[in-house]
Amino acid sequence: MAGHEAHPAYVWWNGKMVRWEDATVHVTELGWSTVGAIFEGIRAYASVDGTQLHVFRLQEHLERLERSMKLVRLRQDYSVDEITRAILELMTANEVTEDTYIRPLVYSADTSGKRFAQTGASEAGFLINTAPMATHLKTGMTMTAKVSSWRRISEDVMPPRIKNLSNYRNSQLGSTEARMDGYDTAIFLNNRGTVAEGPGACLAMIKDGVFLTPDVTSSILESITRDALMVLARDVLGMQVVERPIDRTELYTADELFTCGTAAEISPIISVDHYEVGDGKIGPVTKALEAAFDDTLRGNESRFEHWRTPVLGRAAVGV
Ligand SMILES: Cc1ncc(COP(=O)(O)O)c(C=O)c1O
Incomplete structure (x- = not known):
């Protein structure tokens, strides 16, 4: 600046x-x-x-x-x-x-x-x-979540897979309700009653060592971070990755849960509707993913160098 x-x-x-x-x-x-x-x-x-x-x-x-x-x-x-x-x-x-x-x-x-x-x-x-915008990766930041009484917009109303500003009125309704009810964030179900995503981030959970995330027909934005984390989970952590509809009660019994997105990066969720996720702390897989993601973003991980575009002229501004 x-x-x-x-x-x-x-x-x-x-x-x-x-x-x-x-x-x-x-x-x-x-x-x-x-x-x-x-x-x-x-x-x-x-x-x-x-x-x-x-x-x-x-x-x-x-x-x-x-x-x-x-x-x-x-x-x-x-x-x-x-x-x-x-x-x-x-x-x-x-x-x-x-x-x-x-x-x-x-x-x-x-x-x-x-x-x-x-x-x-x-x-x-x-x-x-x-x-x-400063990162919060690896800072220990955690969130509590509420399953929203608002449903996520669906394909028959307006397309959830893109970033149309009007879609975010739906996000505001869920966020406002969650915050006023004392939670940090909302989790939306879709019109079929399965898990969609957060107000401005996708969602993934770890159960029995498997990385699970709602599939792209679950009324989610086609998230680039979600895609990156699936690659890192598979290629860096050697995990099985599954995209499928996720039920509400699977959130309550997850070992680990987090939102993911450009702004959210990886944001660990430690409780949903007052059900503790795992032991209520940031889990080991989430921590490993945060480290792998941070390495990738900052060029410490050479395998994903093709995901990074250098900003030209930075040397010219004397940094
Ligand atoms: C509603 C919504 N879902 C998911 C995401 C995550 O998408 P991405 O990882 O491409 O930033 C975002 C934006 O960050 C979003 O606004």
């Missing part, structure tokens, strides 16, 4: 690097502008020796961004290569040196007020912004 400002110097907006102060829209745009909008949440991590930042699974995030745009019918004005370049240039312009969250957001720029139909015919706005 340049200087000592509380925000980065630049955002990338509609093909240009724009100074933070100048990236404004009119107040009357509040309202419909984000109903059909989609976004991505991506993270960049400093390498172990602190000399370089790498974006984690950038290609996969941008491919999902394209799928999201396709599903909500937003006009696609930029290729994955162009967005990749924009993100790397933005990080350099903002002199980013610490672990960072990167958020591309695409929205309908149609200001005619006729926003029910989003057909892809009208202009789309494209914003990318960055913000510092």
Whole structure:
């Protein structure tokens, strides 16, 4: 981040690097502008020796961004290569040196007020912004969870597998209920009554040494972290990995349980509906996965180097 400002110097907006102060829209745009909008949440991590930042699974995030745009019918004005370049240039312009969250957001720029139909015919706005985000991996952070009385949105309502901003009203309902009832997070069941995911993260459990996670037709977002952890569980820890519908009471009898996602990383859950998970502490497999994931993110694990995109020009900013 340049200087000592509380925000980065630049955002990338509609093909240009724009100074933070100048990236404004009119107040009357509040309202419909984000109903059909989609976004991505991506993270960049400093390498172990602190000399370089790498974006984690950038290609996969941008491919999902394209799928999201396709599903909500937003006009696609930029290729994955162009967005990749924009993100790397933005990080350099903002002199980013610490672990960072990167958020591309695409929205309908149609200001005619006729926003029910989003057909892809009208202009789309494209914003990318960055913000510092510290890791909580290996810090010992734990969460308590409640199975929400709200169900997770399903394919027959709006597509859960993509990152449409409107989907997150469902997340807010579950999070608010959980927090007001004294829990840290919510776990949603889907419309079939099996486990879906958390408000902003997928879910995985360990039972008898097996890594279990709801399958992609369980009303979950197609999570890139979930995919990465399945690979690490299989290839680094040598575990059996199973994607299948999971029943509510399987959560209560799990040996270990955690949410996973770009923001959540791995967030251990130590109780669900006041049922202790395992012995109520972070379990050994979760700890091993946290270590393997941290090694992967920071370049300590050479097998998954292809998941890391170096941020160009960091040396040029004198770090
Ligand atoms: C609803 C929801 N589920 C799951 C995830 C995890 O997805 P990913 O690992 O791709 O970040 C997210 C975002 O982080 C999310 O918002």
